Amino acid sequence: VSTRDVYRALWRHKLFILVGTAALVAATWYFTTLVTPTYEASVLVRIQQLEEGDVTSSVYALQASERLAETYAEIVDAGALGSRLRDELAGTLPPETVRDTEVAGHPVEGLDLLWIGASSESAETARTVADAAPGALADLVADSGTVGDRVVTVKPAAVPNEPASPDLALNLVIAAAVGLILNGALVIAAEALRDRLIDPRRASASFGLPVLARVPSLSLVRLEPRPGAPGDGRPPGSESGTRTAAFTRPGEPG
């Protein structure tokens, strides 16, 4: 199949491809709107160690803080802040709302910084929980007996304007791309199969000619070589005329 054949097949079935793609995009739009939007608010915190020293020890302190940020991100991801956040936000948000809010930590690579994000169906709840997270983390650090570490809020969370998920525009673009590829592949596959002579009736109808016979795999018999045949060393042409060889089946004596 040449590139030209593929292009022609696609062009011939462009309406099918477009309608199929539009249907997939519409279905994606419909199901995306059914999904409850989730808002995400994030707060940026710095993990500091209180020990001071010379420049060399400051570099070590930064490295240690960076590792601490990674450690605290894992602690946040493990859900260790749950009960402390509920305590922190008691009277502000119902405990079940806080419980339903997902909190995650993402360390900033190469720095002693940590993003703490909160995801909720309410933008305001997400912001409130995110802003309470540094305090909850500080309490956790203090309760663990680590007096040298300090959690400082660098950038408080803002109320998100757009939901983090689902991303309707992204989903529609993906649906359009997938629709075009799938429908195009379907057209090419169907065209490849349709262009084959499989069914005698269809072949007959297609060409306007009768199929006079359908020949299956034949069971042939072997004609045994005879003296004077081509390849036996005698000159070609010396054997024209009447012959007396006969059919023999494979395995039978000639």
Place this chain on the structure above:
Amino acid sequence: MMFRSKRFLLDPGSRSAEPFRTLRLAVAASRNGNARQPLLVTSPSGGDGKSTVATSYALVSAAAGDRVLLVDAHLRNPSLHTFFDVARSPGLVEVVEDELDPAHALHQLTEFNGLDLLTAGCHTSRPGEIVASRRLAAVLTWAREQLYDCVVLDSPPVLAGADAGALAAAGADVVVVVRRGARRRPAAEALGELELVGANVVGLVMNRCEGTPEDV
């Protein structure tokens, strides 16, 4: 010259011959009494099985009592001499180019119920001129005068050159062998070319269908 050791033929008494009996009846029915017309067996492209179909058709017709002349008109890549294990030359090329008497070039295959075979002959650099020659038309007329009931021409593929079209234009009825599962477009192009030269295509033979002869 290189010979292919292809000495496998259809036994006209076997079940495998059944599709060719059907083909013989269908061709006879399509001719409306003009039974002495040569039958050209061709295909869109090589490897579709036209030589096997032509040979099997000739064998079945001969077994049915017809006087049959099988002509290897595929001068570019002849094969019938290997089917019957006979010498390639003298044959059609000598009959046309050297004006050899066709009767002297025939292989009378008595063990195949009197089937007569005219092989392709020696290699020629101008097969297109030979198949389009008046001498070939005269040979076909001679065959009719010799009271052959059936003259079967094994032709080159239609899309391989102009030979098949030239043979078809000589007044033969044409059967086009198509391979099951082959692409439709070459068959359509071949039929289009045959239509252009005014060939009388009586029908198709679908080769390599699934199953055994009794299933088909």
